[in-house]
Amino acid sequence: MGMVIELAQASHASLEQVGGKARNLGRLLADGFSVPDGFCVTADACVRFLDFNGIDPAVATEETVARGTFPSDVEIAIRSASESLLGPGAKSAAVRSSGASEDGSAFAFAGQFETYLNLTDVSAVLEHVRLCWASAWNDRLRTYAPDLIPRIAVVVQEMVEAEKSGILFTHNPVASGAPGIFVEANWGLGETVVGGEVSPDSYxxxxxxxxxxxxxxxHKLWRLRPGDRRAEPMPEGLRDAEALSPDELRMLWRQGRKIESCSEGRPQDIEWAFAGGRLFLLQTRPITTTVSRPRGTWSRGICDDVWSEALSPMTASVIAGRLSEAYTFQRPARRLGLRALIRDDIMKVIDCYMYVNADAVAQALQLIPEKLTADDAVGILPRSLQEEVNGSTRTWWRIVPALLRLPGLLMTEPYGLIHNNHRRVRQAFFPVFSRRIGAIEQQISSARAPDALLTAANRLTELAIRQQRDVNQWSYTFAMNCIWVLRVMVVRWADLDMAAFKDLLLVPVRNKTSEANAALEALTKEVRGDAVLRRLLESGTDAAFLQHLRTCEGGFASRFAAFIDGYGVRAANRDFTFARWRERPEIVVQMLRQNLCAEPVAVRKKTRESMRTAETKVYGRLSEKPWGAMRVTVFRFVLKYARIYLGLREELRFHLDRLFAGYRAVFLRLGDHLVSRGMLRRKDDVFFLTWTEVENAFRGGPAPSDDEIHRRVVDFERARVRQPFYFWINGRGENPVPDEDQDAQRLRGVGTSPGTATGFARLIRGPEEFGTLGQGEVLVAPGTDPGWTPLFRRVSAVVTEIGGVLNHSSVIAREYQVPAVVGVSGATRRIRTGDRVTVDGSRGVVEIHGNGSGSPESSGPADRSV
Known part of the structure; x- marks a missing residue:
């Protein structure tokens, strides 16, 4: 087959050559549907590209593929097709990768999430075809299936300047919804609907x-405009107007039924757009699963701080299943008589993300007097429940029974007292935990039979429940309450702004994360001073660097091994599907390489001065108030414990990482046994089973089919790259309604690390993109995890879609004195790589100055002040 074929020909090509996306579009064209013009760069072109550059696909990396050059025949074919597509006018193209694997493996989704839009010249098309190919060798896919070799095709299509767009499911994918064809629509381009950034019209x-x-x-407040694809406020006359006319709905209904009929009756998930009165079909694929979305109201609030990442089926079955009671404060709720919280459905996983029962939270908040209720607690609820809580009669007498029981609860809980919890955790719990987890790890490595491994998994769960129920929930509660009281004292008692509150939290916090950062910095410094190591790291491969260390004794090699031994339970994502540093030490090599290019971190004297100045201001203001001496004493107490428990919370996260590394290890061993019995194709597939399904498989029951596992893999990977809805209300996803007067170029969130910085944005969605981050750029991400910490030393500021003052992003940003704004809804869609942005961590504001055409690589240092 040729290097490039027209989309219309893709329907006759093999899936291995053109991938599912191109073949589906080809079938639509062959059946007479309106599809934007385009062509497909075949998988043969990718193979030719690799051969020409001498790249062995078995050991290739994303970086080596991205640096390759096109052979002349491939470049001429793509250039010629692109020139014909773009023509002499002001057309633009979209470049999308198309997974070309036939075996139902992880690589059936390899690269299919890479999409590059609004490319206006042939050179840009060529560059982004190469980036699509490179995406098939990213760290994420190598982690899941390191032995598989992907084949990637690429679809290049003319962009449709949509006036309205959306999605259509030929069968309602929500099990709790009404049966029928389901349509969602918004004005402008369709990414707002597909990505879940807005609440669209639905039918x-x-x-x-x-x-x-x-x-x-x-009520539609935003749209993406054609052309530069910028978010802009919806014109007033369109905000409450129906995006679709009756004729357009009927046209979608007819086309949906026809596409399903042409697809052998298989229900379809269709993306569409109207432009110039004409309906275009942008993509169709089979609906893989019917999603069960519970009735009632569910919120990401709290969960997006405790567990921000998408959850694979196995991880979900552990967190929301085996550990659910420990995570949901059931024991304290029972002893305090808080019936609203005594229920089995406090947490649920919906579309791979964790949610809390907002109805239960609202009932509990109605027991608490208004003056004792934190704004953040009410803020996790949708507007209807906020109004219900604020409109209820919230008097002291309703909480009196729980308050009378509280002293007895605190006195009998082993870690229930704020003044000694932190000491008991460090002196009593941590040593016991280390001994027990060490014994379990030894059992996992030495066990031969599945029963022994299942026993080890159950022992991990017992230890995890003890940590979460007896230790974590109290330390987290103390940290959360101290931060809330501290903010009240600074803003209401001392009449100071939020900047002073944030300055108070700038004190360096000692914990395992900061220890790992310091150890990595020490290793980097050693590499800088060693010519051989530096040359190997800068110009060699990860494998060559590690091989060199294996031939050395003592010195740097022993210190590198000690780092892996001490902190190797970490990963860039806590989900069980992600390899830990100890499994793939090349991840640490990559972090060293990134650190080598970054400026050494220096503690800023100015930051400590800001902290002391804030303390002095608060003491001065409080001493002038009535009962000033008492206020100062209370403030000093709260400030002390706020700082203590912020540090302890990060320390506990590390011990949780060790537990999750244990879960990953034991389930991989069980996966080996299931592979040997012919029940799984690869051991990593075990993460797409539930714990109960694994137990049943070893008791003689069936394991899920290859097709079912594949569907779960695809659902999980799709969930990872989209922004989850903040609320689910009776089976429908929704997001908080932003202020109607909010400027499209000014985003608001929670400022959690003070200071301002202006620089070019770099959008990072996952660890596979870490290597793209340049010195002094502004990190924009859905959220971060402890495994992201090394990135913070390179950035000028941090913007995330989730989190609060206690969030990991906030703690590490304060440690590195980097301005941070978290909880910025839609940040990863509204800000693009190359945008010049200003991040004000004191006011919680992000301003977008550029239009996405900047060049971060050549931008130089960011403008920054603390």
């Missing part, structure tokens, strides 16, 4: 007649 249409069964017209 359920009768499958036989097209009649509207259900209709919900949303």
């Amino acid at each position: 359920v249409l009768d499958r036989k007649t097209g009649r509207i069964v259900e209709k919900r017209i949303a």
